[in-house]
Amino acid sequence: MVEVVRSTVVPVPIDRVWPVLRDFNSHKDWHPAVAESRIENGLRSDEVGCVRRFSLADGAELREQLLRLSDDDHSYTYCILDSPIPLYGYVATVTLKPVTDTDATFWEWRSSFRTPPGQENQLALLVGESIYEAAFVALTTRLTHGSIRSRGGATPQVHAKSSANRVCSGLVLQAFGGPENLKWGPVSAPPPGPGEVRIEHKAIGLNYIDVYCRTGYFRLAEPPCPLGMEACGVVTDVGEGVDGILLGDRVAYACAPVGAYVEHRTMPAALLVVVPDEISSEQAAAVMLKGMTAEFLLHRVHRVRDGDVVLIHAAAGGVGQLLCQWARAMGAEVIGTVGSRDKVPVARDNGCIHTIVYTEENFVQRVVEITAGRGVDVVYDAVGRDAFMHSYEALAERGHLVSYGQASGPIEPIDIAAFAAKSATVSRPNFGHYTSTPQQVRAITDRLFRALRQGILRVDIGQRFALSEGAEAHRALESRHTRGSTVLIP
Amino acid sequence: MVKVYTSSVINAPADRVWAQVRDFNGLPTWHPLIAESSIEGGDPPDRVGCVRNFTLRDGGRIRERLLALSDFDFLCVYAILESPMGVEDYVATLKLTPITDGDRTFAEWSAEFECAPPREQELAEQIGQGVFQGGFAALNTLMTRR
Numbered sequence: 057m058v059e060v061v062r063s064t065v066v067p068v069p070i071d072r073v074w075p076v077l078r079d080f081n082s083h084k085d086w087h088p089a090v091a092e093s094r095i096e097n098g099l100r101s102d103e104v105g106c107v108r109r110f111s112l113a114d115g116a117e118l119r120e121q122l123l124r125l126s127d128d129d130h131s132y133t134y135c136i137l138d139s140p141i142p143l144y145g146y147v148a149t150v151t152l153k154p155v156t157d158t159d160a161t162f163w164e165w166r167s168s169f170r171t172p173p174g175q176e177n178q179l180a181l182l183v184g185e186s187i188y189e190a191a192f193v194a195l196t197t198r199l200t201h202g203s204i205r206s207r208g209g210a211t212p213q214v215h216a217k218s219s220a221n222r223v224c225s226g227l228v229l230q231a232f233g234g235p236e237n238l239k240w241g242p243v244s245a246p247p248p249g250p251g252e253v254r255i256e257h258k259a260i261g262l263n264y265i266d267v268y269c270r271t272g273y274f275r276l277a278e279p280p281c282p283l284g285m286e287a288c289g290v291v292t293d294v295g296e297g298v299d300g301i302l303l304g305d306r307v308a309y310a311c312a313p314v315g316a317y318v319e320h321r322t323m324p325a326a327l328l329v330v331v332p333d334e335i336s337s338e339q340a341a342a343v344m345l346k347g348m349t350a351e352f353l354l355h356r357v358h359r360v361r362d363g364d365v366v367l368i369h370a371a372a373g374g375v376g377q378l379l380c381q382w383a384r385a386m387g388a389e390v391i392g393t394v395g396s397r398d399k400v401p402v403a404r405d406n407g408c409i410h411t412i413v414y415t416e417e418n419f420v421q422r423v424v425e426i427t428a429g430r431g432v433d434v435v436y437d438a439v440g441r442d443a444f445m446h447s448y449e450a451l452a453e454r455g456h457l458v459s460y461g462q463a464s465g466p467i468e469p470i471d472i473a474a475f476a477a478k479s480a481t482v483s484r485p486n487f488g489h490y491t492s493t494p495q496q497v498r499a500i501t502d503r504l505f506r507a508l509r510q511g512i513l514r515v516d517i518g519q520r521f522a523l524s525e526g527a528e529a530h531r532a533l534e535s536r537h538t539r540g541s542t543v544l545i546p
Numbered sequence: 547m548v549k550v551y552t553s554s555v556i557n558a559p560a561d562r563v564w565a566q567v568r569d570f571n572g573l574p575t576w577h578p579l580i581a582e583s584s585i586e587g588g589d590p591p592d593r594v595g596c597v598r599n600f601t602l603r604d605g606g607r608i609r610e611r612l613l614a615l616s617d618f619d620f621l622c623v624y625a626i627l628e629s630p631m632g633v634e635d636y637v638a639t640l641k642l643t644p645i646t647d648g649d650r651t652f653a654e655w656s657a658e659f660e661c662a663p664p665r666e667q668e669l670a671e672q673i674g675q676g677v678f679q680g681g682f683a684a685l686n687t688l689m690t691r692r
Contacts, residue, residue, distance in 0.1 A: 064647035065555055153654065157554045157679055162652045164643065192647060 058176050062188035063164040068199045068304075070154045070161045074130050075294065075303045076195065077150060080108055080122045085300050086198045087191050089113060100296065107137065116140045123147070136169075143179060144170040163192065198302060221246050222254065226318030227526040227544075229279040232272030235527040235534075238317075243282060245320040248295030254322045255307060259341035261286035261316075262521075262529050262542040263374075269314055270530065277314035284316030284544075288331060288340035298325040306331045308501075310344035311491065317526055319546045326494045329501045334509050342541035343378075343515045345487075347504040348497075349460070350378040350513075352490040353436055354386065355503065357483050358456045362387030364433040367423060367450055369443055370463070371408050372399035374541055378513055379436055380406040385512040391426060393419050414443075423450040431455060431478075441465040448480060456481040516540030548666050549658050552678035556651040558689035560644040563651045564620045566685065567640060570598055570612050576688050577681045579603055597627065606630045613637070626659075633669060634660040653682055 066073055076082050081101035084093035093110030095101050096119075101108070107121045117140070124133040130152035136143055148167035155162055165188040171179045226243035248254050266283050268274040277283065288308040291301055301307060307328040315321065331340045353375075354360050366383045370376040371392025384390050384407030392408035394400060395415055403411045410426050412419045423432060431452030437443055440462025447457050457480060459467065475482065491497050507513045518539035521529040523546045532538050556563050566576055571591035573580040583600035585591050586609075591598070597611050606629070614623035620642035626633060636659035643652040655678040661669050 061644075061646060063643065063645045063652070065645060065650075065652070153553060153652070154551075155553050155555055155652070156551065156674075157682065160555070162553070162555075162643070162645070189647070 224319035254293035258337035
């Protein structure tokens with residue numbers, strides 16, 4: 057009989073480690089050796105007797121059965137049912153114990169099994185190192201990654217499972233109308249159902265779409281309801297069958313449904329992405345919606361190439377700034393338009409080589425001059441009605457007009473046949489169609505977070521408001537008294 | 547029944563820590579609260595059933611009987627026979643477990659006892675922090691100094 061024992065100390069309290077380990081199917085979310093895993097026959101993953109069927113990175117399939125699970129001892133025992141690796145009679149026990157003087161967790165993993173003669177040492181090493189020690193490193197990294205460590209000091213109160221509604225406060229729209237209709241009051245976050253998690257918000261992003269939701273111009277939510285579509289927070293409760301998100305993870309989102317202006321919120325885990333350590337909660341809340349928009353506009357709707365000449369309207373605006381920074385970093389020659397002279401330095405700081413004050417200059421004529429009559433390869437236009445046809449005029453042959461908003465009003469019907477004069481392409485992308493699956497969202501945010509980490513993108517948080525003062529923030533945004541992004545702090 | 551549980555990580559291999567703590571008569575060599583100790587009746591200190599009689603630094607006297615000692619589990623269980631603390635049915639366990647990652651020791655010291663209800667919290671604090679945590683801190687200093 058071979059016996060293997062490995063143990064370590066994880067610098068995280070036991071009430072954060074145990075909820076992860078007691079889920080017999082969670083290994084797929086953090087164990088580097090596990091490619092895919094599911095629980096057979098629809099049983100719960102903390103049900104004694106359940107069987108997990110999983111595959112390793114090399115394709116090998118294993119089945120293991122949970123024999124004992126104790127929330128009192130923080131311990132479970134399981135055995136191997138089927139395995140291509142010759143581990144016979146394999147029974148293993150995982151035990152956690154609190155380290156009371158440092159609020160850490162002692163984690164022990166021991167097993168016994170038989171092997172074919174002569175393979176004892178080799179298989180004992182395989183189990184001890186590739187399974188147990190690899191697990192220690194991976195889960196420790198995962199649990200110490202995110203806000204828990206970077207905030208230093210106190211860890212948040214997190215609960216593995218709370219079946220109670222969490223009553224908290226939020227900024228609730230009472231009826232469509234002005235900012236005065238936003239009232240601070242009690243709201244509640246229900247316990248997470250299957251596939252859901254509950255989040256404690258750390259920062260909430262303010263966007264112009266929130267104003268449209270408030271006035272009723274966009275009917276995305278019916279009052280009374282909290283507004284807001286973008287936030288970052290820490291996961292405090294995890295429902296059944298959640299993939300890829302762990303208790304204590306710092307997560308962010310930018311999506312429907314509306315309702316981010318609250319202290320705690322329950323959401324489908326599939327809408328969330330885990331935020332890397334290097335990006336603060338405020339940065340994430342400020343950049344998700346605008347940054348994801350910039351990502352798919354520059355990388356998916358039109359793939360900007362080195363040497364392209366790019367025209368970006370509202371270059372000093374929220375999305376405009378990110379488009380300019382990123383397009384410049386991708387090698388484009390960036391021309392930016394701004395509405396007033398005082399925004400010229402902002403546009404230049406964000407990477408515009410040429411700036412045009414469209415209220416004072418004819419931007420088509422200026423583009424013709426700058427490009428020596430050729431025109432630009434792509435225009436990013438969220439101005440809409442007032443700019444659309446001029447944007448077309450500024451295009452080079454085979455140019456691409458990307459119309460992603462209509463701040464100045466609806467665009468007149470266009471005569472598509474006339475676009476043959478330049479073989480022009482027109483796109484009218486919708487955020488939702490580029491972010492409709494978790495895979496799409498993660499592909500976009502992976503590139504966005506990488507760009508932030510590499511310093512290709514900078515987030516300009518111009519102002520912060522207490523969430524309870526969100527009506528003030530709406531007033532500032534509508535009166536154009538804000539600069540860069542605005543975040544609301546619960 | 548009051549339960550006290552204290553645990554710590556000692557930065558030395560478990561067999562070395564065990565060599566220090568398995569001597570039931572050895573508390574004065576490492577625990578800061580204990581001044582003197584002797585085993586009654588001339589028994590060896592690793593004979594299960596032996597009684598240690600020791601003096602605290604503050605002058606108090608305590609008698610404790612060794613109930614179990616395991617060199618296999620690195621475990622020692624003992625009961626208080628007499629003490630000035632005002633506890634009844636006091637049984638404590640000191641246990642060491644190797645931490646393979648870094649060759650360190652996970653040390654646990656726990657106790658269960660009865661006492662007058664108003665004193666429960668004070669005694670739990672005194673035993674858990676003063677006796678157990680104080681012992682771990684001293685042990686860690688001693689073991690890592692060498």
